[in-house]
Amino acid sequence: MIVEVEVNGKRHRRDLEPRLLLSDFLRQDLQLTGTHVGCEHGVCGACTVLFDGEPARSCLMLAVQADGHKVGTVEGLAVVNALSPLQAAFREAHALQCGFCTPGFLMTLTAFLRDTPNPGPLEIREALSGNLCRCTGYQHIVEAVSRACGHPRP
Amino acid sequence: MPADTRDRNARVPRNEDARLLTGRARFVDDVRLPDMLHVAFLRSDYAHARLRGVDASAARRRPGVAAVYTAADLGDYSKPAPLLVPPPPIPGLVFHACTHLPLATDKVRHVGEPIAMVVAESRYVAEDALADIVVEAEPLEAVGDLEAALAPGAPRVHDHLESNAAAHVVQRKGDYASARTRADLVIARRLLYDRGAAAAIENRAIVAQWDAPAEELTVWDTTQAPIPIRNGLARMLGLLESQVRVVAPFVGGGFGPKIMMFYPEELLLPWAAMRLGRPLKWTEDRQENFHATTQERGQVHDAEMALTRDGRILGVRDRFLFDTGAYDPYGLTIPINTQCTLLGPYDIQHYDSEFTAVFTNRTLVSPVRGAGRQHGVFVSERLLDIAARELGLDRVEIRKRNLLGPDRFPHDHRILFQDSAPLVYDSGDYLPALEQAADMIGYDAFRRDEQPRARAAGRHVGVGIACYVEGTGIGPYEGARVTVEPGGTVRVATGVGTQGQGHYTVFAQIVAGVLDVEVTAVQVVTGDTREFQWGTGTFASRGAVVAGSACHAAALAVRDKALAVASRLLDMPADRLELAAGRVRVRGSSDAGVALGELAAEANPLRGAVRPGTEPGLEATAYFGPDRGSTASGVHAMIVEVDPETAMVDITRYVVVHDCGRMINPTIVEGQIHGGVAHGIGNAFFEQLVYDDQGQLLNASFMDYLLPTATDVPPIETAHRETPSPFNPVGLKGVGEAGCIPTGALFAQAVEDALHGFGVEITEIPLSPSRLFDLLQRGSRP
Numbered sequence: 020m021i022v023e024v025e026v027n028g029k030r031h032r033r034d035l036e037p038r039l040l041l042s043d044f045l046r047q048d049l050q051l052t053g054t055h056v057g058c059e060h061g062v063c064g065a066c067t068v069l070f071d072g073e074p075a076r077s078c079l080m081l082a083v084q085a086d087g088h089k090v091g092t093v094e095g096l097a098v099v100n101a102l103s104p105l106q107a108a109f110r111e112a113h114a115l116q117c118g119f120c121t122p123g124f125l126m127t128l129t130a131f132l133r134d135t136p137n138p139g140p141l142e143i144r145e146a147l148s149g150n151l152c153r154c155t156g157y158q159h160i161v162e163a164v165s166r167a168c169g170h171p172r173p
Numbered sequence: 174m175p176a177d178t179r180d181r182n183a184r185v186p187r188n189e190d191a192r193l194l195t196g197r198a199r200f201v202d203d204v205r206l207p208d209m210l211h212v213a214f215l216r217s218d219y220a221h222a223r224l225r226g227v228d229a230s231a232a233r234r235r236p237g238v239a240a241v242y243t244a245a246d247l248g249d250y251s252k253p254a255p256l257l258v259p260p261p262p263i264p265g266l267v268f269h270a271c272t273h274l275p276l277a278t279d280k281v282r283h284v285g286e287p288i289a290m291v292v293a294e295s296r297y298v299a300e301d302a303l304a305d306i307v308v309e310a311e312p313l314e315a316v317g318d319l320e321a322a323l324a325p326g327a328p329r330v331h332d333h334l335e336s337n338a339a340a341h342v343v344q345r346k347g348d349y350a351s352a353r354t355r356a357d358l359v360i361a362r363r364l365l366y367d368r369g370a371a372a373a374i375e376n377r378a379i380v381a382q383w384d385a386p387a388e389e390l391t392v393w394d395t396t397q398a399p400i401p402i403r404n405g406l407a408r409m410l411g412l413l414e415s416q417v418r419v420v421a422p423f424v425g426g427g428f429g430p431k432i433m434m435f436y437p438e439e440l441l442l443p444w445a446a447m448r449l450g451r452p453l454k455w456t457e458d459r460q461e462n463f464h465a466t467t468q469e470r471g472q473v474h475d476a477e478m479a480l481t482r483d484g485r486i487l488g489v490r491d492r493f494l495f496d497t498g499a500y501d502p503y504g505l506t507i508p509i510n511t512q513c514t515l516l517g518p519y520d521i522q523h524y525d526s527e528f529t530a531v532f533t534n535r536t537l538v539s540p541v542r543g544a545g546r547q548h549g550v551f552v553s554e555r556l557l558d559i560a561a562r563e564l565g566l567d568r569v570e571i572r573k574r575n576l577l578g579p580d581r582f583p584h585d586h587r588i589l590f591q592d593s594a595p596l597v598y599d600s601g602d603y604l605p606a607l608e609q610a611a612d613m614i615g616y617d618a619f620r621r622d623e624q625p626r627a628r629a630a631g632r633h634v635g636v637g638i639a640c641y642v643e644g645t646g647i648g649p650y651e652g653a654r655v656t657v658e659p660g661g662t663v664r665v666a667t668g669v670g671t672q673g674q675g676h677y678t679v680f681a682q683i684v685a686g687v688l689d690v691e692v693t694a695v696q697v698v699t700g701d702t703r704e705f706q707w708g709t710g711t712f713a714s715r716g717a718v719v720a721g722s723a724c725h726a727a728a729l730a731v732r733d734k735a736l737a738v739a740s741r742l743l744d745m746p747a748d749r750l751e752l753a754a755g756r757v758r759v760r761g762s763s764d765a766g767v768a769l770g771e772l773a774a775e776a777n778p779l780r781g782a783v784r785p786g787t788e789p790g791l792e793a794t795a796y797f798g799p800d801r802g803s804t805a806s807g808v809h810a811m812i813v814e815v816d817p818e819t820a821m822v823d824i825t826r827y828v829v830v831h832d833c834g835r836m837i838n839p840t841i842v843e844g845q846i847h848g849g850v851a852h853g854i855g856n857a858f859f860e861q862l863v864y865d866d867q868g869q870l871l872n873a874s875f876m877d878y879l880l881p882t883a884t885d886v887p888p889i890e891t892a893h894r895e896t897p898s899p900f901n902p903v904g905l906k907g908v909g910e911a912g913c914i915p916t917g918a919l920f921a922q923a924v925e926d927a928l929h930g931f932g933v934e935i936t937e938i939p940l941s942p943s944r945l946f947d948l949l950q951r952g953s954r955p
Contacts, residue, residue, distance in 0.1 A: 056202070057375065057425075092196065093195065106194040110187065115194065116844055118189075118190075118425070119200065119373075121194060150883075151882065153880065156850055156912075
């Protein structure tokens with residue numbers, strides 16, 4: 020099937036097998052390997068991308084479903100060799116260890132902070148609860164989100 | 174220890190983060206090579222079955238399939254995997270090594286054991302072809318329950334053995350039997366711990382490439398031990414070690430199972446890549462991870478503690494069964510950790526410990542974060558809690574009465590640890606840590622005021638406090654090479670792999686401290702055998718301790734070289750020179766001096782002569798091999814509220830006081846602890862691998878196997894204490910596993926305290942809301 024999709028502002032037109040997962044399309048066909056796959060059944064959230072601006076599990080979607088839509092991945096977050104404020108806050112707060120789940124968290128949080136610019140600690144934890152991290156115990160991620168909103172500590 | 178190693182911007186952010194945060198860090202599954210083929214494995218659906226035949230002819234005919242291999246196609250490559258860790262020389266020890274084959278031949282022994290390997294143009298086609306393979310198998314009764322496994326007439330996992338006993342080990346100190354006769358109280362209990370998954374978010378992955386003209390094999394592997402993988406592959410494939418390069422790039426969490434070797438897939442992909450002449454990739458999916466990646470934690474203890482009336486421990490006797498799964502390539506590391514860690518921070522003079530490792534028709538067992546240590550802590554802490562209750566003593570007080578004092582180090586326990594060295598605690602200061610934890614959690618005020626008030630209001634709140642020690646930083650050795658580039662950048666290469674521990678930063682901090690350069694000016698490479706080819710791996714909380722000490726030694730040698738070169742250049746005795754801000758200058762002067770990069774260029778001239786007895790460049794390699802590990806310790810405390818209607822547990826406070834010796838980067842240490850505590854909370858209340866009596870895992874997905882989420886893990890309050898280790902020059906102790914070690918024991922104690930009045934005694938981990946509800950319904954105290 021011919022698919023036209025805009026990824027991180029760049030348009031792509033490809034002939035794709037209908038069963039190809041969106042996550043595989045991004046990682047293999049477009050070589051955007053920042054989107055990670057942790058469970059392939061939509062629970063861990065590592066593969067989260069922005070689909071027309073909303074967080075979505077790219078392992079649970081087919082690439083053909085993205086026809087005519089806009090997809091955002093972690094590669095689109097940083098601006099000209101500089102970390103975004105959220106990425107910088109993650110670094111400052113030590114909110115990542117192995118970093119494998121991190122792109123999914125960043126995509127989830129990008130949408131969350133756009134819609135909820137000034138969240139409290141419980142709201143932050145709720146927002147994070149759809150993404151799994153095995154390394155950090157989440158505490159420093161909560162702190163990073165707080166910092167990204169201008170609060171020094173949660 | 175030299176002050177330089179700890180002051181270097183202690184809480185500096187990590188060097189590796191920018192790559193990880195922007196999606197530029199390379200993980201194994203990100204490796205793409207021209208002409209690469211993709212691999213899928215046909216795995217056993219049965220836990221125990223005799224294989225009668227495997228017909229792969231239809232799969233071989235499927236368009237897009239390049240090859241299908243069964244055991245019959247492997248020829249003499251089909252032999253049992255090597256035994257990774259031979260058991261320590263404990264007198265009377267019995268151990269039956271039964272390691273797995275690359276592909277099953279006559280029998281399958283756990284669900285997920287690989288039977289055939291398909292290589293195809295895409296993973297999609299490879300998985301299609303799995304459905305074409307016909308397996309003829311005769312199911313056998315599965316072995317699961319550890320006691321039933323040892324009963325006469327039980328079905329046997331390994332036909333050639335007389336029973337399912339994989340090992341039997343006794344370690345004793347003192348004379349428990351006679352100590353028991355002097356006891357005022359003996360507490361005896363059966364204590365259980367069940368299996369959980371390591372559940373790194375990145376599954377395993379392997380890419381293998383054979384460059385035929387160069388006769389070089391390159392393997393990208395999510396392993397925690399790239400150098401032993403390189404060495405083993407070279408031996409098994411008939412290559413020189415120098416012909417094999419193994420790269421463990423960024424690895425998405427290890428937690429133990431990625432140290433297991435050799436997994437069947439690790440044996441097969443390089444072998445097949447050499448035959449097919451094309452690169453191969455296999456990435457595990459999550460369901461495969463639940464069946465084929467090693468697990469841990471199944472143990473059954475029958476333990477007793479003998480005490481005096483005033484709560485002093487006279488001795489402990491423990492008999493336990495350890496579930497080793499279908500094969501035992503990792504030896505006895507876990508149960509020996511359990512055996513040794515049970516002694517904890519306490520003065521236990523008489524100890525009689527015996528275990529039997531048991532083969533079962535379940536996934537192989539190898540260390541998972543904690544690696545058996547939490548079981549020992551669970552046993553001793555639970556027995557102490559029960560003893561305190563029986564004796565009418567406070568739980569903090571009974572611990573205080575039994576702690577080893579600061580004058581008791583080094584403390585020789587007169588038994589052997591997992592590294593074959595005597596179990597000797599290097600240093601520690603336990604009482605202040607216990608007092609600090611009790612103080613931070615507000616133990617006395619909680620017991621005196623808050624708890625009675627809450628209870629009067631019908632709320633069920635409880636407090637727990639538990640102590641642990643952790644043997645860390647064991648040998649045999651690690652190495653590091655430190656090089657100053659002419660441009661001034663310092664490069665560090667070491668053999669350990671890294672899975673998120675911050676090695677790119679903490680090793681840089683150690684070297685930066687010695688050379689007095691910026692931490693960001695130090696580039697660290699780990700886990701690439703082309704960069705550094707000696708070492709063992711990342712396990713037993715040893716990366717910072719052992720590889721970190723090697724980095725320190727190599728940096729000191731480079732500093733000496735820099736001073737020697739500068740001495741010649743400036744015609745000044747070396748002892749009148751100093752390193753400052755990346756330059757060598759006359760001590761105490763405000764001269765600009767000479768930059769390290771310039772000295773590196775000076776030490777590598779194009780003409781003239783490198784003097785006899787010196788080496789070109791500013792580079793040094795050093796090794797560190799401790800005789801034995803260093804013993805970290807700590808105390809955790811928590812307050813919980815339990816709703817007896819729903820059996821849900823709300824953790825309202827969590828306090829950690831820990832001592833991992835000198836810290837390089839306290840922020841990274843805190844991160845390690847937070848993650849460990851979260852893992853421990855998962856083990857205590859959310860995570861359990863549930864097998865049925867046919868050996869089928871009933872919850873092999875993240876839908877059914879629950880990892881703690883951000884709303885399940887409470888904020889963790891951490892305090893650091895530093896008792897330096899005398900066993901390494903920097904005074905380091907490991908911290909990677911610490912967070913999850915006392916958590917189960919602590920959880921049980923706090924929940925039990927909250928449910929005071931319900932007659933509940935918690936003797937098993939993991940709990941779950943439904944398990945706790947059962948206990949509440951029937952009351953469980955004997």
